[in-house]
């Protein structure tokens with residue numbers, strides 16, 4: 554092989570390499586080079602569906618209603634389907650009505666976060682995920698406090714903190730996983746990257762420590778609001794969807810992105826015997 558051919562070969566190999574010797578972090582946080590063999594165009598932002606290598610068409614039987622994937626993520630909380638989510642809609646969607654705030658779990662303040670998701674039966678008629686009253690209240694305030702203003706159709710703030718579903722893409726913040734793009738589409742490759750980079754103990758599942766590591770790694774410089782929102786979103790998801798061994802599965806994360814996880818949790822709550830476990 555002559556010099557020119559060798560140079561060309563090296564250049565072509567280097568152009569596809571995902572690890573740089575002098576940047577050890579690129580070796581520690583691996584990205585997959587085989588995605589295209591499992592999922593067509595994994596880099597293509599999807600407007601309507603949230604596929605991954607195991608579900609190439611997205612969530613089976615989940616209806617997109619012509620909404621972006623980010624709009625589908627929040628649509629569950631729009632209880633009356635009017636395109637506007639008020640804090641009380643979010644509260645109702647998160648909370649089980651008939652559970653007393655003085656139940657044995659929520660009185661133990663130290664364990665508050667870990668008991669915030671209650672797996673008891675639900676007798677109320679509305680669809681709800683199953684957090685206790687205190688957790689639901691604070692989550693609704695935090696979500697609406699942080700996200701309402703940017704989604705409003707005017708620059709005049711509203712004291713009722715509504716979130717407009719049509720503008721939900723404007724509530725995107727920094728230090729996120731970048732799985733949603735700036736228009737609220739879903740990028741499959743970025744979901745896969747979360748797990749190839751951080752799921753070290755079990756493939757396609759994250760421990761709490763690995764999840765923490767991911768949110769630390771996703772931090773943009775000086776983006777204090779994004780750091781907090783990101784920790785909050787992933788923390789709530791972990792509490793909601795971790796399995797009995799403390800793992801958060803790729804399937805649960807994928808279905809959080811298209812909102813079908815929330816429907817699943819509400820259905821489980823309604824039918825009793827909820828586990829929140831998935832995948």
Ligand code: HEM
Pocket residue numbers: 623626627630638643682696700716721722724725726727728729730731732733783786787789790793809
């Ligand atoms: C149990 C309830 C919820 C959970 C577990 C949850 C979880 C998550 C997670 C894990 C992300 C991905 C963040 C990332 O890519 O790093 C996310 C993004 C987002 N969520 Fe939620 N969420 C919940 C409820 C809500 C509600 C009620 C709203 C608003 C009405 C909302 C609005 C958003 C927005 C706008 C994003 C995009 C943020 C970004 O990528 O920068 N979420 N959520």
